[in-house]
Amino acid sequence: MQSLQVDLGERSYPIYIGRGLLGQAQLFERHIAGRQIAIVTNDTVAPLYLEALCHTLAKYSITPIILPDGEAFKNWETLQLIFDALLAARHDRRTTVIALGGGVIGDMAGFASACYQRGVDFIQVPTTLLSQVDSSVGGKTGINHPLGKNMVGAFYQPKAVVIDTDSLRTLPSRELSAGLAEVIKYGLICDAPFLGWLESNVDALRALDDAALRHAIERSCAAKARVVGSDERESGLRAILNLGHTFGHAIETHMGYGVWLHGEAVAAGTAMALEMSRRLGWIAEAERNRALRLFIRAGLPIVPPVEMTPEHFLGHMAVDKKVLDGQLRLVLLRSVGDAVVTADYPAAVLQETLVANYQALFEQLRSQ
Ligand code: NAD
Ligand code: GLY
Secondary structure: OEEEEEOOHHHOEEEEEEOOHHHOHHHHHOOOOOOEEEEEEEOOOHHHHHHHHHHHOOOOEEEEEEEOOOHHHOOHHHHHHHHHHHHHOOOOOOOEEEEEEOHHHHHHHHHHHHHHHHOOEEEEEEOOHHHHHHHOOOOEEEEEEOOEEEEEEEEOOOOEEEEEHHHHHHOOHHHHHHHHHHHHHHHHHHOHHHHHHHHHHHHHHHOOOHHHHHHHHHHHHHHHHHHHHHOOOOOOHHHHHHOOHHHHHHHHHHHOEOOEOHHHHHHHHHHHHHHHHHHOOOOOHHHHHHHHHHHHHOOOOOOOOOOOOHHHHHHHHOOOOOEEOOEEOEEEEEEOOEEEEEOOOOHHHHHHHHHOOHHHHHHHHHOO
């Protein structure tokens, strides 16, 4: 088992990464203060892993809370189901909530933990690649609003993150690819050598090679822990973790939550951020192409939805959380491994980026 630390003073916590961790009671016990726990999961993950986790934690009084599966359910109504179950089973302030599932479950269970009786402990047990490399670390929790993705939420750190890489064996390959979008992101924003490693190992990752997966997860979590440790509440640096997300969130909101997977929207959104960085003269065409080829090899889209016009994008992007005083700040690349957050770009370049021919680029790169 590997273990990393997110350094946030009294809110610091460990990230455990390894095989078979769902069965290791002592890993959980050291982070559970009371006798009651609630395991929040969904109707896809519950049949796979709930019984095993309940067995591991059999000495506690457990309330399983099984939510409907999907991004479309990351909303107030579903959040309320968590509070209903906690209150019905008389959970007190010493209870610990365990999020067992992907990013949707982690974000909702974390937000519920931040709110229930003004805050109870929670532990992240992420079971998708995306949640293992990104959403379970860093304490961003929340739900979607029909007008904007992740628009309602709280910064609230877990007590621990327990990553059992065995859980990836049951993950559909489309979901594994979606997770790779966030893995590639770390290479692009702050770890250029990791991008080279990914080029050599993307096939092993897609084939679920455990050593490759553990390396990718550890390197990704280490990058995220570094960034979050220096800017927990996103007053500056942390925004670089949102490379491709401003365009990507527009795609998710416009297409309807769950139609494009989050990682797919991030991949196409990152293609747009790369294209804009190239048009600004910051990265070379060869660097853009190198990154796009990696997305394609990871099984990810680099072409935004054809039905989305520049006006659609600009309308959704105007409610992005990086808008300050009416100015849209974007995460762009000065070079590979060096991201910046800036509102200092000509509007014409953004416009050109929105109408660029990504389909032609895809055809060209695919055939090379
Ligand atoms: P998800 O939670 O919807 O999970 C994807 C699918 O895989 C779901 O159908 C789920 O039930 C299923 N699943 C989960 N684990 C499984 C397993 N082991 N085997 C088989 N099926 C399994 O999606 P996701 O990609 O994990 O997370 C996306 C969400 O995370 C989005 O809502 C996004 O906004 C959020 N997110 C949050 C942060 C953050 O910092 N909080 C960062 C990135 C993304
Ligand atoms: N996923 C972006 C962040 O955690 O800041």
